[in-house]
Amino acid sequence: MTASDGNALPAPDEGKSAEDRYFITALARGLDVLACFRSGDTSLSNQQISERCGLPKSTVTRIAYTLSKRGYLTQVEPGGRYALGTATLALGSSMLARMDIRQYARPLMQELADQAKATLALGVRDRLSVIYTEVARSTATLALTMQVGSRIPLATSAIGRAYLASASEQERNAILKLAHELDDSAADAIRQGIARGVEDFMQYGCTTSFGEWQKDVNGIAVAFRTAGTIPTMVMNCGGPSFSLTKEYLLMEVRPKLLAMARKLESSSFS
Structure with missing residues (x-):
């Protein structure tokens, strides 16, 4: 992550405090993975996602697998790169329609x-x-x-x-x-x-x-x-x-x- 990058992501526990017992770290990490895709990206490798989100590659692998099962990511290369899936369209389209x-x-x-x-x-x-x-x-x-x-x-x-x-x-x-x-x-x-x-x-x-x-x-x-x-x-x-x-x-x-x-x-x- 670089400070000059407007798309750089915070640490996964962003906003979490001792009193913040409603914060779900695993969910936040999954959302961070989706948010790290930029408009010019056709696909990202696990390594690129790991660097942008500040997460271990093993964690990214599990998150990417879960998101792909739900249609939010799609694997474009066996064991390799991921692209945003069609399920993300519903999220963005709903916001833009509003x-x-x-x-x-x-x-x-x-x-x-x-x-x-x-x-x-x-x-x-x-x-x-x-x-x-x-x-x-x-x-x-x-x-x-x-x-x-x-x-x-x-x-x-x-x-x-x-x-x-x-x-x-x-x-x-x-x-x-x-x-x-x-x-x-x-x-x-x-x-x-x-x-x-x-x-x-x-x-x-x-x-x-x-x-x-x-x-x-x-x-x-x-x-x-x-x-x-x-x-x-x-x-x-x-x-x-x-x-x-x-x-x-x-x-x-x-x-x-x-x-x-x-x-x-x-x-x-x-």
Whole structure:
């Protein structure tokens, strides 16, 4: 596990305390195995799963066997690699189906993506990442090729900092605790992300990342909450730094992104 990896997983006993007698470690480990698969992964070996989850290979072997029997994993090589099984579709599909806001937001996002020649994305937090739940790209060939399911780190990205800036103190502390369980550098990065996010929000009403998430990528982002039951959402607009300059994003794109967020926030979704 590496601190810079937005998809890195905490220790299996994350959140477990002496008083937490309802926490089921075996279940948590199984969920961690499923969560370690990233959008670009076609399959993972036991060794890769072991490294991402911080679990012994023998434990991963038993968990993977159990999950494959339930359809959550499928073995693509005898005695070797695993891919996500069809049973995981029901979990993700149920969550996405509840997010009616995606259908409402998409044409608005596409309009701004085309105007700005950029990529816009809607996302929610998972651990130390933001997961994209909707993406709209400009037809320009220079737009970022991110997709639904992509994971973006909280600490260095505009969209991650938007979440950190909007989070309550209690939630920030929980995120810091999660980062500490990886290593101190991960926690330091989250602290810096919080500070930068709050500073940006006070100055611009949005958060920024200019070449910090990726060297040649600029982006701005906002967080919003609808009246429904879905969690806090974050939305960004970004692209190559040579075509989307800091000045252009802040002066031209920012007012439109903020207006879109206000429109989505005033809507009611379940």
